[in-house]
Amino acid sequence: MSLLYNTTKEEDGIYFTTDSGDNFFAYFLDYQLPDSQGNIHNIYNFDFLCNEDFCVSLFQKKHDPKIRHTLIKIISDFFETREHAVIVYCCFNQDGYGRHRSITFRKWQTDLPAHISKLYKATENNSNITYSALLIAENNPLKDLIIEAFENEIQSIIKPTETEEEGEDYQKTA
């Protein structure tokens, strides 16, 4: 039995339907991130919806490992076609599930290829905590500049907050 769902690629993203009938839609958006040396880097925001929503329902359903494997495969494929891609995934807390999503996504990211480095940030603005993850290839020649630029972006808007979720790659923002 396959560990992956069959996906359909369309112009705007990638679709798949789970065994329980949930419809997923994953997409990447292209943003630009300036660094301290005047370069502009392309940063790709990955996100997905489940049944036309940002997946609150995931935490109310029976665990389905094929969802994890399929979404991580989508990200891995993206890195295969764009060797030096930089991906950012943000978990906003407007619905109170931001931390849940971030914990789940961090577990899933352990399945990414070993050469993909992960940088996690938890930041607070007006009592709303945003959890973000930056995924970048270890061999990206501009890795240090991009990470610095990403950290500057976060520092520029939000008061950093400490979290207890320090992993191997976690970097404090305070």
Next chain:
Amino acid sequence: MATSSNSQTNVTSPKNLIERIFEDKKRILAAIKKGEKLSSVKGIKIVSPL
């Protein structure tokens, strides 16, 4: 100045990256809930998987 195939110069971003992602995400959700395609959302740059 460092360069790569992933970089351009002399382009400025009007807003913070995280703020833009947050605002775009809200607009995307509103569009999807109305049955519209992602491509109907203005001001975002979709990376086509095709």
